[in-house]
Every structure is written in structure tokens, then in C-alpha cells.
Amino acid sequence: MRAEATAPLGRARFTELSLLVWVAALAITGFVAVVATERSSFSPAALVVPLVFLVLMLALHVFLVSIRFRGDQLLLPIAAGLTAIGLVLVQRLASDLLFQQLSWSIIAAGAFAATIVVPRDLTALARFKWTWALLGVLLLIAPLLPVIGREINGARIWIKIGPGSFEPWEAVKILLVIFFAAYLEEYREVLSHSQRRIGPFPVPPVPYLVPIVAMWGMVMVFEKDMGATVLFFGLFLAMLFLATGEAFYAVIGLGLLILGGFVAYQLFGHVQARVDTWIRPFDEDLRFDTGFQLVQGLYALANGGLFGAGLGNGMPDRIPVVWSDFVFDAFAEEAGLAGALALLALYLVFVYRGMLIALRAPTMFLQLLAAGLSFIVALQTLVIVGGNLRLIPLTGITLPWRTAGHHSSRTGCSWDS
Amino acid sequence: MEITFAVLLWGVRIAFLVLLYLFLIRVFSSLQRSLATENAVAARPIGIAHLVVQRTVRGAHRVGDRLPLRAVNALGRDAGNDIVINDEAASARHALVEFAEGEWWVEDTGSTNGTVVNGEVVRSRERLHFGDELAIGRVALRLEQ
Numbered sequence: 001m002r003a004e005a006t007a008p009l010g011r012a013r014f015t016e017l018s019l020l021v022w023v024a025a026l027a028i029t030g031f032v033a034v035v036a037t038e039r040s041s042f043s044p045a046a047l048v049v050p051l052v053f054l055v056l057m058l059a060l061h062v063f064l065v066s067i068r069f070r071g072d073q074l075l076l077p078i079a080a081g082l083t084a085i086g087l088v089l090v091q092r093l094a095s096d097l098l099f100q101q102l103s104w105s106i107i108a109a110g111a112f113a114a115t116i117v118v119p120r121d122l123t124a125l126a127r128f129k130w131t132w133a134l135l136g137v138l139l140l141i142a143p144l145l146p147v148i149g150r151e152i153n154g155a156r157i158w159i160k161i162g163p164g165s166f167e168p169w170e171a172v173k174i175l176l177v178i179f180f181a182a183y184l185e186e187y188r189e190v191l192s193h194s195q196r197r198i199g200p201f202p203v204p205p206v207p208y209l210v211p212i213v214a215m216w217g218m219v220m221v222f223e224k225d226m227g228a229t230v231l232f233f234g235l236f237l238a239m240l241f242l243a244t245g246e247a248f249y250a251v252i253g254l255g256l257l258i259l260g261g262f263v264a265y266q267l268f269g270h271v272q273a274r275v276d277t278w279i280r281p282f283d284e285d286l287r288f289d290t291g292f293q294l295v296q297g298l299y300a301l302a303n304g305g306l307f308g309a310g311l312g313n314g315m316p317d318r319i320p321v322v323w324s325d326f327v328f329d330a331f332a333e334e335a336g337l338a339g340a341l342a343l344l345a346l347y348l349v350f351v352y353r354g355m356l357i358a359l360r361a362p363t364m365f366l367q368l369l370a371a372g373l374s375f376i377v378a379l380q381t382l383v384i385v386g387g388n389l390r391l392i393p394l395t396g397i398t399l400p401w402r403t404a405g406h407h408s409s410r411t412g413c414s415w416d417s
Numbered sequence: 418m419e420i421t422f423a424v425l426l427w428g429v430r431i432a433f434l435v436l437l438y439l440f441l442i443r444v445f446s447s448l449q450r451s452l453a454t455e456n457a458v459a460a461r462p463i464g465i466a467h468l469v470v471q472r473t474v475r476g477a478h479r480v481g482d483r484l485p486l487r488a489v490n491a492l493g494r495d496a497g498n499d500i501v502i503n504d505e506a507a508s509a510r511h512a513l514v515e516f517a518e519g520e521w522w523v524e525d526t527g528s529t530n531g532t533v534v535n536g537e538v539v540r541s542r543e544r545l546h547f548g549d550e551l552a553i554g555r556v557a558l559r560l561e562q
Contacts (some may be wrong), residue, residue, distance in 0.1 A: 015447045022440040029433045036426050074447055081440060189509070289492045310430035335434060349444055364510065365525050 013065050019077030020061055023084055024054045030088035030311060037312025038092075049102055053087060056109050063113055071116075072357060078350045083108075085331070085343065093316055093330055094323035129182035162216045173231070173376055180236060181368035184243035188364065226264070226271060227395030230383055231376065233257055238375045239368055247355035278393040293320045297388055300326075300333040308336030328388045344385070351378040422550055466521065468500065468514070471550060472557035477503040484558070489515045493528075506554030508529050514545065521545040521560060530554060 027050040035046040057080045064076070083105055090101045125132075128335040197251045237253040273290050281291035281298070296319040303309060316322045316330035323330075332340035354374025387394035470482040471508070490499040493511035502511060508528035515522050524542040525532040530538040533552040545551065551558045 015451070019440070019443055019447065022436065022443055026433065026436045026440055029429055029436055033426065033429045033433055036422075036429065040422075074444060074451070078444060081444075085437075307434065310427065311433050312426075313430065335437070339434055339437060342441050345441055346444070351446060353448070362510075362513070 013061065013069075013073055016064070016073040016076055018062055019074070020054075020057055020080060023057065023077055025080045026081060027054060027084035027087065030085065031313035034092045035312075037310075049091070049098055050084070050087060053084065053102060054106055054117070056106060060112060060166065064116075064365060067116070069116065072353060073093055078346055078353070082125060082346055082350070086327075088311070089327055089331055090323070092312060092334070093327070097323065125178050125369075126182035126185065129179050132175045132182075133179045136172045136179065139172050141174070144196050173235070174373070176232065176235065176368060177239075177372035177376065180239045181365050181372055184239055184368055185363075185365045216342055226274065226393070227383055227387075229260070230257075230395065231379055234379050235372060235376050238379075239372050243368060243373055255259075274393045274395070281390065292388060293326065294394060296320070297326050297329040298390060300329045301389070304333035304336045304340075306337050308332070308334050308339055310334060325394070326388055328385050344381075347377065347381045351375075375417045422451070466516075466547075467561050468551065468558040469561050470556065471559050472552075472555065474504045474555045477556050483561075486514060486516070486521075489513065491526075493526075494554075502553050502556050504554035504556050507556065511553050512551075514551070521547075523551060528553075 028047060030049045031047055032042060036042040057076070060076060064071075087098070087101060087105070090098050164364065233253070234257075237250050237257075240253070241247070241250045261271075265275060277286055277291045277294055280286060281294045283291070287295055300314065300316060300319060303314065308314070311334045314330065314333040316326075317331060319326045319329060328340070328343075332344060335343075351374045354370055354377070358367045358370035361370055383392070384394060386392040425537040430437045430445055440481065466486045467483040468486060470478045470480050470484070473480055485499055487499065491510060491513055492498055492502055492507075493509050494502055494504065494507045495509040498510070500514075508526075510526050511528040512532045513522075513526055515524070521544070523532060523534060523539055523545045525539045534543060534545065534549055545560050547560050547562060549560050551560065
């Protein structure tokens, strides 16, 4: 079926190519608009970065055609479209970071190609599951170490090696998805087909519950970073539910998460501050204090209106640290509700496509892998966009721009295998 | 001069939004098209082929049951399979039987106890001829027209 299903679209991957043409048009108009507004004139030199990026995407496309890759044709263009919009926004909001962002795209594209070529059989990943878990934990702890760890804006979640700094949990996410997928594949039956039941709930043997409780404990330790907590634990619960089909685990897990949230609210001042800011950002005492960022973000949304102020024509500089926390609001101001909805729709298709791949993957491990990677993109988008729109308390995680390429590669890969 | 630049700039800004939507529409139409083709392929009836139950265990099918085949059929103990083999010796996702390139194929999808065709263990993916006997767990099935 796999061969036949993609055959009508052509081995030549026409769908992918034609969609990439649209991405190219989008990237170039975006850059022209932003640069021309900023400098009141336009020189073609400003198009170097988007052109390098587009050549890179074209190279990936040619690479996929040349190895006769039969995987999904929509994921690469969507990821490229999202990354292109990301580059436009970096140019707009923090143009000094443009080259850094571009190099991340190049690294992601390299990783994309590598994940397709290197492990002919992704299932082999499952055999080293404890290695991935250990590596993940080490990476999580790394920012706490004295030499390489860096504290930026109060959160100690960065590593600095040489000239570059990065948030290790961008990598930890992927390692954790691999680990969960392998672990759950192995113990799924024990966890879901337990003989002992209390009422409607299955009660699996105690040893199998240890990792679940350990996960909860670990998350609680890192509780200071709310966004990461929600992401990791949410991912874990989603994959547990997918693997076992037992709503019991999801309900209990959500209960634990709420309990943890309550405890964190009581213990940590910064969590209280975040919640207060979320509930009443316009109050006299908060408006120019902790609520300033959120209030400015909301003003930006209002300024944007239905069709936006025009790319490059908004006032995103009014929002503090806009380039890391409030990218979505900045985009919504300049492209309007219309642009923001289109952006969310792209994320939606991306996740939907990933879930579809998961449904068709031949083994449990690959299914969980694809579903987990898709789910984390969804959850990350939800948490940050919800925070920016004041639907939920704001947390310090970024929109999954640069990781998008990475995810698409993995999911696309499992489709093929 | 100033005015034309400003007008052009607005043109570009509007073009960005329009292009964003055109891209989105293209994405959705490709999505819809690929779903339509895939559904058509999966639902296509393939001649009239059946798996006929030869040997079975209590709780599974009865001997002589004729199970109609589609283009792709998942076999195993899990309820999500196209053909559910209700035998503890069968794995949750045991094997795939599919029609490709005009032939029937059987593929073991990582089962614990293996998939056996005419007494031989299936290594990865093998041809399945009419009359072949496919054993999954303690259940045996014969491919028939």
C-alpha cells in the first residue's frame, strides 16, 4: 500500500516542489516588506539570508528525490514555510540573531538528511532506550553545572559551549520521545492488561509504576520552569494514554499535575507572580510591573486588528523581550488576526499529518515515536500561544520554529520505514 | 518618488498575506488530494480473495470461516486489526497480508512467536500463493480465491 499510495503523487515529489515554490514567494515578500520598511529603501543584499535558506530547502528536496524517498510530501514544505516566517520575524525583531537562526536551520537540515540516511531501521533506536534516558537526564542537569551553564532571564536552562548557547531541553524532548516510545512499547501490555482492578481502574504491578512516579518526581524537581514541566509531563501522559488506551492514567496524571501546580503556587514566588499577572495584568500595581510585557502584547494584538498593521509597520519594540517570548503577538500585530490564524492552521496541518503518519506506522514503537513528536509540537504551540493570548499563564518557552524541521524529518522517516 | 515607494511597500505587505493564504490553500488541497487517493487505494477491492480458517483455538474463529481480504490487512490479537486473531500465542500486531504489484505478500510485523507459511518461518516479507497455509499463533489460515 505504501508504494501505491504515494505513486499517484509521483516519485518526482511534485507536490513538495510546488509547495516549496510558494514558500519561496512567501519568504522573499516577507523579507522585502520588513527590510524596506526598516531602511526606507531596498537593496537586494538583504535577500541573501532567505535565498540561502531557500537553496537549502531546494537541496533537501533534490536529496529526497534522488534517494527515491517515499515519505510524506507535505511536512517538508510546511516546516519550511514556518521556518521562513520565523526568519522574517527574526529579521524584524532581532536582526543581529539572523545568522544564528540561519545556522540553526542549516543544522536542522543536516539532521533531517542524517535521520533519513543513517538509521535504515529506526526500530534500532529502541534498543538503546536507557542510553537515551541517561543522555536526556544529563542534558537536563547540564545547565546547573558551573562552567557551561548559563542563567538567562532568571531561568537556568541554557548551556554555553564556545560561541554558541542553546537550550538543552530542545534536544531532551526528542530523546524523551524515543525513550517513552521504546519503554511503553515494551511494557504496554503489563500496563494496560492488568488483571487487578479497583472499580473500573487497572492496577498494574508496583514495579511498572516506578518510572511513572519517577517521572513525576523528576518533573517536580524541575518545577521552577513551568513551561518545560507542562511539556514533559503532558508528553508523557499523552504517550502513556496512546500506548495503553487507559483513560485512568491520563486522569490520575492530570490530577498529579494539578496537585503539583498547586504546590508550586504555594512554594514559589515566581509562579504566584505569573498566575497573578495572568488573572489581572491591567491592575494598577501590575500594569507597569510584571504585567507590562503581557499588557503590551495585548495592545499589540489590538493594534493589529483583522488584517494587521502591515509587515514591518507595527510597534513590536514596545513589548519587552519580544523576540524570544512574544513572537506570536508580534506576528499577529503585523499580519493581523488573518495572518495569525493562517500560521496556526499551518501548525495544525503539520500536527495532523504527523498523527496520520503515526496511525499508519507498522510497529508500536514507530507509532508512538511519530505521535509523540507530533504531540510535542502541538503542545508547545498551545502553551506559548495560549500564554501570549492570555488564555493560560505565560511560560518561558519559544514557538517551535527551528525544531520544526527536525520533527518533520523524524516523522517523515518513520512513515517510510 | 516617495509616494510610489510607499505604495509599492504596501503592495508587498498585502502580497505577503495573500501569499500566506495561497500557500495554506495549496497545503489543504494537497492534503485533501493525498487523503482521497490513499483512501481509494485502501478501499479498493482486490479480486475476491479470502483467508479460510483451517485450524483454530477456542474463542477465535471457527474452522471453515472465510475472511475476505482487502488491499492491506493487519492481523493480530489487538482489536484494531483488520483480522483479529483471538489466541494468546498471537502477538498484538502479528503480521500484514497485502496485495502489491499483482501478488499477495505476507510480512511479519515483529511478532513474538513468528509467522509461518507452509511450515517455514517468514523472515521479513514473502510471497503468498493461493493454497498456501499461513499460521499465526495456533490459528492456521489458507489463502483462497
